[in-house]
Amino acid sequence: MPHILTLVAAPGALDPALVSRVRGALEALGAAPGTPDWLAEREAVDIPFADAAAEQAAAAARAALADAPVDAIAMPAEGRRKRLLVADMDSTIVTSETLDEIAAYAGLKERIAEITRRSMNGELDFRQALVERVGMLAGLDVSALEATWAQTAMMPGAAELVGTMRANGATCCLASGGFTFFTGRVAEKLGFHHHVSNVLLIEDGRLTGKVAEPVFDRNAKLTTLKRLATENSLPLAATLAVGDGANDLDMIQAAGLGVAYRAKPVVAAAARARVDHTDLLALLYMQGYRRADFVTA
Template structure:
C-alpha cells in the first residue's frame, strides 16, 4: 500500500537537503521513497514511500532529522482528508487554560494552575480536579468571566483549520472539559458547527462554586466522538481529533487522525501524531492540503 510521510516545519525551516537525507535513510532500510511533493515550499512536504510500516518510517525520519524542529506523520495515502474535526479548546484552539486565567481574578491562579497541570498530565482524576478547582471560585463575580474572555487568544492556525475543513464539507465541533461560557464564544468566532462542554452555575451574579451535571470528562469526549461519527454516518477512520491533555487521550487514540498538540508528556508519548513545533495548520498539511487551498479563517 502506498503511504505518505508528511513533514511540517516553521516557515522556511524545511529544505531540499532535509528531504534528500530522509530519502537516503528510508532507502537504507529497504523502503522505496518517491519524489517529494511540496505542499508549501520551505514549510511542508509529502514524501511518498512503500516497503516500510508507517511507524517505522516516522522513527527513521526522527533519527534522520536529528532533533530538527519538524513535525511529521506517516499514513496511508488513501483517506487522508477527514470529514469530522473534534477539537479540545484550552491550550489547543485557544492558547490558555481559561479556568486558570479566571482564577487569577480570585487571586488563585498559581494554586489552581498547578491542579490543572497535574490533571492534564493524568496525575489526578479529571472530574475530582474540576470540582475542586471550581469550588475554590465560589463567590467570584461573573464579570470575571467577561474579563477572562477579553484576554483569551486564539491559537495560530486554528481559524485556518476550521475554515478550510468546513469549506471542504467537514463537520467541526469543540469538545472541552472547560465551560460553555467560553466554548460558545470560541465556536461563534471561528465557525465551529457545535460545542460541547461543562456549565458553571451562577446565582445572583456570582459563581456558586458548582459545575452542572453531567460533567464532561475523558469518557464523555470519546463518547462525543463516537456519537457524532455515527450521526454523520462516518467511520472513525474519517475523523480528526486534537488536544493536549490526559482527558483528550482516549479520543485522540480512537480517531483516524488523532493529534497531540503541544501536549503534556503523557499524551505526547501515547499519540501517533504530534505537533510540537508548528501551528494548527499542520493538521491541514497532514491531510494533504496545499498552502493555496488553506483559507485564512
C-alpha cells in the same frame, strides 16, 4: 505509494537538505521513498513511501531530523482528508487554559494551574480535579469570565483549520473539559458547527463553585466523537481528533487521525501522530492540503 510522510516546519524553515536526509533515512529503512511533493515551499512536504509501517517511518524521520524543529507525521495515503474534526479547546484551539486565567482574578492562578498541569498529564482524576478547582472559585464575580475572554487568543492556524475543513465539507466540533461560556464564543468566532463542554453554575452574578452535572470528561469526549461519526454516517477512520491533555487521549486514540498537539508527555507518548514544533496548520498539511487551499474561518 500506500503511505505518506509529511514534514512541517515554520514558514521558510524547512531546508531541502533536511528533506533529503529524511528521505535517506526512509531508504535505509527499506521504505522505498518516492519523489517529495512540496505543499508549501520550504514549509511542508509530502514524501510517499511503501514497505514500512507508518510508526517506523515517523520514528526514522524524527531520528534523522535530530533537534531540528520539524514535525514528522506518517499515515496511509488513502482517506487522508477527514470529514469530522473534534478538537479540544484549552491549549489547543486557544493558546491558554481558560480556568487558570479565571483563577488569576481570585489570586489563585499558580495554585490552580499546578492542579491543571497534573490533571492534563493524567496524574489526577479529571472530574475530581475540575470539581476541586471550580470549588476554589466560589463567590468570584462573573466579570472575571468576561475579562478572561477579552484576553483569550486563538491558536495560530485555528481559523484556517476550521475554515478549510468546513469549506471542504467536514463537520467541526469543539469538545472541551472547560466551560460553555468560552466554547460558545470560540465556536461562533471560528465557525465550529457544534460545541460541548461543562456549565459553570452562577447565582446572583457570582460563581457558586460548582459545575452542572454530568461533568463533560474524558469519556464524554470519546462519546462525542463516536456520536457525531454515527450521525454523519462516517467510519471512525474518517475522523480527526486533536488535543493536548490526558482527557483527550481516548478520542485521539479512537480517531482515524488522532493528533497530540504540543501535548503533555503522557499524551505525546501514546498518540500515533504528534505536532510538537509547529501550529495547527500542520493538521491541514497532514491531510494533504496545500497552502493555496487554505480558507480562513
